[in-house]
Amino acid sequence: MPELTAAEQSVVTTALAYKGTGIPIPAHVMAELDEIAAPWPGRWLLPWEEGEPERVVELCAGPGGWGEGLETVLGVTCFDVIGVDIDKDACESARAAGHARICADIARxxxxxxxxxxxxxxxxxxxxxxxSTAGKRAGLLKANIGILCETIAHVGEAAGFIRLDEVCCAELFPDLEDDCPLCADLGYHEGYAPRSGATWAEVRATLDGLTDPRIGLMAEVAIWPLGLQAAGAPIAWMAMEQSSNLPEEVLDDLSIEFECADWFRTSWAVLEAADLGVASRRKRTFMIATRHKWADITPPTEALPVTAMAEALGWDEGERINTRGQRPLDPATGRAKGGNCFSADKPSWCLTGKARTWVRKRDGLRLTSAEAGLLVSFRATYPWRGSRSSQFQQAADVVCPAVAAFVLAAIHGINWEPLVRDYLFGLYHYDSLWGEYSLSA
Structure with missing residues (x-):
C-alpha cells in the first residue's frame, strides 16, 4: 500500500491528537484530510477503532439497492459504506436517499x-x-471469456497469493521442521510467492483485447478484495451480483483465486427475486466470499408468498400490461407478434430500461418511475433522479433491496426471513400507502 508523505502523515497525526482528547477535529484539518484521501473521505485515513462502524466499499453501486437492503430492510447501521459509480444520475438518486457516493470509474x-x-x-x-439476454452477450464469447479468466489469474499473482506446493516442500526436505529453505530462497512469505510486481493498471491492461470493455469489470471482483488483502487491510467479506448468464467458468476462476488467498468460504447461487416476494421477476447470479467464517448462499427452500404486480400497485385484478405498443397480429394465433402483453395478476416481467413504455392496457396509463421502483422492492417515495429514461434504467439495473438483504444476511448471520417479510408487507399491503401517495398521477 502506498505510504503517506511526511507532510500528509503530519496532518493525520494532528487529527488523531484532536480525536484522542475528544475535541472535534477542526474544519481546516478535516479539509486537509479530505484532500489527501481524495476521492475517499478524509476520516478513512484515521485508524479504525473498536466500536466505530466497519468500513465497506461498494463498487458499481448504482442508486442504492444494496444500501437499502442493508439499512432499510435489515435495519443494520453498523457499517460506514462509501459507494462508487460512474453514472451521475444513479449517484444523485443514491445521495438523495442518504447513501454516500463517489462518481468515478472503479477501474481507474x-x-x-x-x-x-x-x-x-x-x-x-x-x-x-x-x-444478459437483454444485451449483445459479448461476455459469452469464448475469446472474451478467455481474456477475462486470464486476467483474473493475474490478480492472484499481482496480489502475491500464489502458493508453492507444500507436497513439493515435503518431498524435497523430508526432515523439515522450520521454514522451507526453498521458499525462503524464492522469496515466499507465509507460503505465498512474492508479488509479481505488476501494478493494478498493468493487470487491467490485459483486458484490452475484450470486444466490450464492460466485460472487464468482472475482474474487479477479484482485484478489490485481494488488492485490499495484499495491502494489509482487514478485509473479511465480499458480495457480488451479476447476470444469471455469467459463465460458471468465470465463477470457478474467481473461487480459485479467493481459495488460493486462504479465504475461508466462497459460495454462489442464482436467485429469482419473485421467489423472495418481490413483485417482478429478476434472476441474477450472486456470489459471496468470507475469510474468517462459514457463510453460504443458497436459494430459499420455501419461497415467500408471491406478490402480483397488480397487488403491489394497488390495482384491481384482471389488468394487463402492454409493453411494446400496437404490434401486428399473427394470423395463426390472433395475438400480437413477439408478445407484448402480460397479466398484472402475476409478478411483472423483468424490468429493463424500456419499461418506461409500459402502459396499462385498459386505459393507457403509463407506468411511473415510482411504480417501477416498487416493482423491484424500493419504497414508494424513493428519490429517483435524472430523466424518465434514466430513472427507469436505474430501476432496471439496480439490485432489488429485498434480495440484497437476503444475500447480506447470509454473510452476517442475520435471520432474514421475518425482516424481508415485514419490509415487503409494508411496501405492498398497507392501504394507507396508496391513500398518501398517488403514484399514477
Whole structure:
C-alpha cells in the first residue's frame, strides 16, 4: 500500500491528537484530510477503532439497492459504506436517499489507496449487459471469456497469493521442521510467492483485447478484495451480483483465486427475486466470499408468498400490461407478434430500461418511475433522479433491496426471513400507502 508523505502523515497525526482528547477535529484539518484521501473521505485515513462502524466499499453501486437492503430492510447501521459509480444520475438518486457516493470509474481507482487500509467489506455489481439476454452477450464469447479468466489469474499473482506446493516442500526436505529453505530462497512469505510486481493498471491492461470493455469489470471482483488483502487491510467479506448468464467458468476462476488467498468460504447461487416476494421477476447470479467464517448462499427452500404486480400497485385484478405498443397480429394465433402483453395478476416481467413504455392496457396509463421502483422492492417515495429514461434504467439495473438483504444476511448471520417479510408487507399491503401517495398521477 502506498505510504503517506511526511507532510500528509503530519496532518493525520494532528487529527488523531484532536480525536484522542475528544475535541472535534477542526474544519481546516478535516479539509486537509479530505484532500489527501481524495476521492475517499478524509476520516478513512484515521485508524479504525473498536466500536466505530466497519468500513465497506461498494463498487458499481448504482442508486442504492444494496444500501437499502442493508439499512432499510435489515435495519443494520453498523457499517460506514462509501459507494462508487460512474453514472451521475444513479449517484444523485443514491445521495438523495442518504447513501454516500463517489462518481468515478472503479477501474481507474487503486484498491491499495492509503484511505482504504481499514476496509472490512466489498460489495460489487458489475454491469450486466455483456452477459444478459437483454444485451449483445459479448461476455459469452469464448475469446472474451478467455481474456477475462486470464486476467483474473493475474490478480492472484499481482496480489502475491500464489502458493508453492507444500507436497513439493515435503518431498524435497523430508526432515523439515522450520521454514522451507526453498521458499525462503524464492522469496515466499507465509507460503505465498512474492508479488509479481505488476501494478493494478498493468493487470487491467490485459483486458484490452475484450470486444466490450464492460466485460472487464468482472475482474474487479477479484482485484478489490485481494488488492485490499495484499495491502494489509482487514478485509473479511465480499458480495457480488451479476447476470444469471455469467459463465460458471468465470465463477470457478474467481473461487480459485479467493481459495488460493486462504479465504475461508466462497459460495454462489442464482436467485429469482419473485421467489423472495418481490413483485417482478429478476434472476441474477450472486456470489459471496468470507475469510474468517462459514457463510453460504443458497436459494430459499420455501419461497415467500408471491406478490402480483397488480397487488403491489394497488390495482384491481384482471389488468394487463402492454409493453411494446400496437404490434401486428399473427394470423395463426390472433395475438400480437413477439408478445407484448402480460397479466398484472402475476409478478411483472423483468424490468429493463424500456419499461418506461409500459402502459396499462385498459386505459393507457403509463407506468411511473415510482411504480417501477416498487416493482423491484424500493419504497414508494424513493428519490429517483435524472430523466424518465434514466430513472427507469436505474430501476432496471439496480439490485432489488429485498434480495440484497437476503444475500447480506447470509454473510452476517442475520435471520432474514421475518425482516424481508415485514419490509415487503409494508411496501405492498398497507392501504394507507396508496391513500398518501398517488403514484399514477
Amino acid at each position: 481507482l487503486d484498491p491499495e489507496h492509503p484511505a482504504l487500509r481499514w476496509t472490512r467489506g466489498v460489495i460489487i455489481s458489475p454491469p450486466c449487459p455483456s452477459f
